[in-house]
Amino acid sequence: MFDNAEYFLNRELSWLKFNGRVLQESGIKTTPIGERLKFIAITSSNLDEFFMIRVAGLRHQLDSHIQKRDVSGLTVAEQLAAISHDTHVLVQVQYRYLKNIIRQLQTQKIEFVTNSQLSQTDQQWCYTYFRNTIYPVITPVAVDASHPFPFLSNRSLNLAIRITRKGQDEKIAAIQVPAVLPRLVTIPVHTEVRQFIFLEQLIATYCSELFYGYEVKEVVPFRITRNADLTIDEEDVKDLLEEVEKSLRQRKRGQPVRLEIGKTASVSLKNFIVDALNLPPADIYEIAGPLDATCFFNFADLPGMETFKFQPSTPQIPADLSDGKDLFEKIRTEDVLLHHPYESFEPVLDFVQQAAADPAVLAIKQTLYRVSGNSPIVKALSQAAENGKQVTVLVELKARFDEENNILWAKQLEEAGCHVIYGLVGLKTHAKMILVVRKENNGIKRYIHMGTGNYNDSTAKSYTDMGLFTANDQFGADASAFFNVLSGYSDPPVWNKITVAPLGLRAKLVELIDYEIEMVQQGKSSHIIAKMNSLLDKDIIKKLYEASGYGVKIDLIVRGICVLRPGLTDISENITVRSIVGRFLEHHRIIYIQNDDDEKVFLSSADWMPRNLNERVELLFPVDQDKHIQRIKRILAIMLADNQKAHIMKSNGTYRRVPKRGKSVNSQVEFCKLAQETRVEPNLIEHRLQPLYRREE
Structure with a gap:
């Protein structure tokens, strides 16, 4: 009765509308201007992942001649055409917002400048910075019959350079803008105006120093997005960790799915890049502004930018834990509900850290999907194992774009003596649970934390989530059975509480x-x-x-x-x-x-x-x-x-x-x-x- 395609919307177009809602936040004038730039950056980051995974998947289906329609009735080709149209519109709006924000920053005496807008003294500083800092890092790559178009890594920012020499044919070279250097270069502080110049503009201004004997005719920035989805056949894999590491190396060399290129590109140079990448016109995005707006993520965090940020929001210790009772005693008395980031994530960290140090704790079991770069949870679990406790950790190696991070944590936990498992074949483990087994006067007691979000102390400051502490015996029995299913050959039981x-x-x-x-x-x-x-x-x-x-x-x-x-x-x-x-x-x-x-x-x-x-x-x-x-x-x-x-x-x-x-x-x-x-x-x-x-x- 409800199978009519007219009753459903397309997944990809719905996601693009969501990213449009994110982008709208950058246009709200009452929002601090640094935070508006952050929404510009979030929109760009979201689009990167969308193309690397979703568009890449559709492109693969099209190349494989898969004709299946989605729930809204669209073919793969129709989806790709609609995505291209909506994304081009979204990008135009994004850069219109960005131009408005940059104009408003000028009224606050913050400027993004080109070399020609600088004084002679500032230009000399820029040249010195180029010679001393940039020049030793960059390497020009010739592109001709003996030098094919170079492989350029996923999401790297590059410059295509057209050069000439008298009596010879025009030549093309490429330079990768080094990600190891700051993208926004601060011109030495002026008394009245704070000025920034983009790294690629500095390279474009002085790149003739890399081509002695040639004249630089044109420099055009461009950026390639590649297929970054991992394909792992877990059924035939002997070592999942090794297979994921191998797949991560392949990710960097995926097929191109999008080209972003500076709008000032000449037809010949643009066509040269497009032909080299073999991309259809729908996947070409001419950008009227700086490519890769993710560079604005940390702009508001630069020194002296505090007035352009939201007022700090301090997560509170929840009222249920404000009586000073021991955490285990409190949970034993009643369930405790946490609402992050409004309430602090610290009780979750304390839960694991106290368990690691508590002589009465016999075992800790936990799932990890995404954790922070310097995770106190991982440190506590490692310490617990070193303290002689039985520690079992399920680390999800296939958590998208956190694979490398999770591989490092898995190895560190194993070295500390934890029993590390990678979950069930063919399934990602996305569940969030901690089980602490404690020996008390009246016998063994199990304490559990379950949540809606990751055990990541960094994102817990900006993601809204809920978590529940409980010592309910039925939850405890479920938790023990849950980890037995994940770590061994146990069939799922009849659960008491959880599903x-x-x-x-x-x-x-x-x-x-x-x-x-x-x-x-x-x-x-x-x-x-x-x-x-x-x-x-x-x-x-x-x-x-x-x-x-x-x-x-x-x-x-x-x-x-x-x-x-x-x-x-x-x-x-x-x-x-x-x-x-x-x-x-x-x-x-x-x-x-x-x-x-x-x-x-x-x-x-x-x-x-x-x-x-x-x-x-x-x-x-x-x-x-x-x-x-x-x-x-x-x-x-x-x-x-x-x-x-x-x-x-x-x-x-x-x-x-x-x-x-x-x-x-x-x-x-x-x-x-x-x-x-x-x-x-x-x-x-x-x-x-x-x-x-x-x-x-």
């Missing part, structure tokens, strides 16, 4: 939705609120359409991709979809089920995507204590009331900002305030979270 993908999570979601349908049929109140990063699974969407048809009220908060179409007559009239994009990256996965008066809340590591439900080890777990259920319910209510950072989806798949009617509500700002207030007086949460669900009509 695990890929075996049971899909069925659990269907069961929850079916129960809401039953509630409506019995004339009882019913409501589903689900928050996630992406909604893609066709069967789950069809089940939501079915529930909507019966009259179940469904509010979806989906940050990124959503292929469900809300508001379709007789299909999804009772479904709303909104996306919140703000200072922090919305990352937690939450499900609220009304069940008449029997409210239930679940947290999960999984988005509602085929890969999460079918191809990953994921967790869904209930929040049992009523005070935590009420807290999460009201947190969701504030998100639904957000009229500052929320965008609501129309039935055609486009988004508009929620109208700013009534009281201004920025959910992320509200949660910062709540964390500060409830740090001192826990019962304040009750009256600050009063507004209940608001639906956008």
